[in-house]
Amino acid sequence: MKKLVFIPLALFLVLVFAFSIVLLRGRDPHEIPSPLINKAAPAFQLAQLHDPKTTLSAQDMRGKVWLLNFWGTWCIACREEHPWLIEYAKSNAIPIVGVDYKYSSDTSDEQAAAVQLLAELGNPYALTLYDPSGRVSIDYGVYGAPESFLIDKNGVIRFKQIGPITDDVWRDKIVPLAKQLNQ
Amino acid sequence: MKRVTFAILASLCLATAIVAQVAQPLEDPAIEQRMRNLTKQLRCLVCQNETLADSQAPLAEDLRREIREQIKAGKTDQEIMAYVSQRYTDFVLYNPPVKATTYLLWFGPFVLLLLGIAFLFRYVKRRRELIEVKPLTAEEHRRAERLLRQM
Numbered sequence: 001m002k003k004l005v006f007i008p009l010a011l012f013l014v015l016v017f018a019f020s021i022v023l024l025r026g027r028d029p030h031e032i033p034s035p036l037i038n039k040a041a042p043a044f045q046l047a048q049l050h051d052p053k054t055t056l057s058a059q060d061m062r063g064k065v066w067l068l069n070f071w072g073t074w075c076i077a078c079r080e081e082h083p084w085l086i087e088y089a090k091s092n093a094i095p096i097v098g099v100d101y102k103y104s105s106d107t108s109d110e111q112a113a114a115v116q117l118l119a120e121l122g123n124p125y126a127l128t129l130y131d132p133s134g135r136v137s138i139d140y141g142v143y144g145a146p147e148s149f150l151i152d153k154n155g156v157i158r159f160k161q162i163g164p165i166t167d168d169v170w171r172d173k174i175v176p177l178a179k180q181l182n183q
Numbered sequence: 184m185k186r187v188t189f190a191i192l193a194s195l196c197l198a199t200a201i202v203a204q205v206a207q208p209l210e211d212p213a214i215e216q217r218m219r220n221l222t223k224q225l226r227c228l229v230c231q232n233e234t235l236a237d238s239q240a241p242l243a244e245d246l247r248r249e250i251r252e253q254i255k256a257g258k259t260d261q262e263i264m265a266y267v268s269q270r271y272t273d274f275v276l277y278n279p280p281v282k283a284t285t286y287l288l289w290f291g292p293f294v295l296l297l298l299g300i301a302f303l304f305r306y307v308k309r310r311r312e313l314i315e316v317k318p319l320t321a322e323e324h325r326r327a328e329r330l331l332r333q334m
Binding site for chain 1: 241244269
């Protein structure tokens, strides 16, 4: 009967163990896995940031392995990612298509701000598109910019990065996967 | 002092209520009502403990706009919920569907309840077995009678 005294302690230790496993795995609990992995990339047709008369659709990128990067000048983490993207773009491994987007509550001139930012800090994008209503970002389930999608030759999303693409994610995940998809 | 604090708190609450009202665009009240009912059942992804109906995040505002437009386009509630969960997973549904991955979530509490009841029964039964029924001795009988007479 006295052994029962230790049951609460044992339960507590089990809980400590369970919590520490989850915490030490280092996964951000706010990150939700994308339901779009291994599904067709949602269709879109967007005007180019620098040339609003020319549009690009997801269909136009068929046959290429490419990276779709959602960003905005209002997004601090995107600014952090920017110099890294320039580095990655230099390697010519994967064409990066940027989508500059904003929320409808944001009444500033995002397009002008984005053009200026790219002129000042350099442009890592093979093409930059402009999504003034944020609709395409909603279709891609973007909720924490920057977010990036690696899309294969058949227009299927193979990988998603929420937040800046860090050095190790680029080197260990995106580049090897792109290489494999390009074969 | 308490009264002052209360007054400040109350005025703060009122102020946010007014701000929220002003922020609401002038829309058909029937559509607004349906939109509110739907977004109350959805989680905002920016502030993950808030509903889409209450969140002031810009993304939540745009999602409410999308839902409003879907209502105007004549979509059913199920279609709209599917529209949101296809993009942001079942995680955003405060009322998640019953399926293999959510069995533990739905039935786990009942399993725990049953386990608890089983444990309780066993415990009560064991305690009952511990109680021995001993008949009183002659001496004890006499003492009991004496005590009863004194009452």
